Amino acid sequence: MSDRNPDEGGIGVIGLGRFGCQLAESLAALGREVLAIDRDARKVQRWSTKLDQVAQADSTDEDALRQLDVGDLRRVVVAIGASVQASVLTVLALVELGVPQIWARATSAQHAKILSSVGAHRVIFPEAETGERLAHLIVSRMLDFAEFGDAFAVAKIHVPEALVGQATSEVRLLERYGIRVIGIRSPGEQQFRYVSDGLRLDKDSTLIVEGTIDDLQRFSTLS
Missing domain, CATH: 3.40.50.720 (NAD(P)-binding Rossmann-like Domain)
Incomplete structure (x- = not known):
């Protein structure tokens, strides 16, 4: 099992x-x-x-x-x-x-x-x-979720396994996955902070992301 x-x-x-x-x-x-x-x-x-x-x-x-x-x-x-x-x-x-x-x-x-x-x-x-x-x-790996109508939502998720250790940018994430990262909290940090280009997606970091509900669910389960 x-x-x-x-x-x-x-x-x-x-x-x-x-x-x-x-x-x-x-x-x-x-x-x-x-x-x-x-x-x-x-x-x-x-x-x-x-x-x-x-x-x-x-x-x-x-x-x-x-x-x-x-x-x-x-x-x-x-x-x-x-x-x-x-x-x-x-x-x-x-x-x-x-x-x-x-x-x-x-x-x-x-x-x-x-x-x-x-x-x-x-x-x-x-x-x-x-x-x-x-x-x-x-049905997803989202930690929290808020829908704002028209199938659009903001979610809190762990960094997906497939992206751990990678450096990326908002533009690349938007183009590839249809989502935008609006905040990140690294392990040991108490507060979320805004992201910048060259964002490094470390294991156990937590992201605040926005996008359509379908895109958010797909992104949260990347492995």
């Missing part, structure tokens, strides 16, 4: 409330295979015509998740918001299944602390992060 590209493969969304449904739809719109799970038969039936894979199951039951091959997924988002207990037990079940990336929705700071302590790799607050924005973060 370690040889697989972490940016590929199916994504699980557990909990088909308003947030989970929006996230699942956004991921599907990005061309990703989504397995949506909820214990409510009515929600499953409602979404079975809109998503390719929808299953009714108790997500706190490790065996039920194993039967759905959830352990084979690279990423699973626990979007449960109504029950803190159910979300925590679901994260525990996913940890036992060895899911490499577990994202979990929190409804409070205390809830977030518990989710992190039991094994969630990233805790999210959907009130601050919409399902659409989160979908872009999940």
Whole structure:
């Protein structure tokens, strides 16, 4: 499993409330295979015509998740918001299944602390992060992302592997990749600084880049 590209493969969304449904739809719109799970038969039936894979199951039951091959997924988002207990037990079940990336929705700071302590790799607050924005973060290597309409965005990313150690210029990056670097923070630095020609792209540096959403996603995954 370690040889697989972490940016590929199916994504699980557990909990088909308003947030989970929006996230699942956004991921599907990005061309990703989504397995949506909820214990409510009515929600499953409602979404079975809109998503390719929808299953009714108790997500706190490790065996039920194993039967759905959830352990084979690279990423699973626990979007449960109504029950803190159910979300925590679901994260525990996913940890036992060895899911490499577990994202979990929190409804409070205390809830977030518990989710992190039991094994969630990233805790999210959907009130601050919409399902659409989160979908872009999940399927790419962008660290942060803000869309400004008309498919244009600004993102924070690590220097792509393919460009580590290279010296380049804004013009060259714009011509080759369709993106513009507007800030860089080297390892050990606290603040971002403006870039200049002859920019050296060091490993572990962080970039602030702008461009279309498609160009940003392609640039962030160069390897």
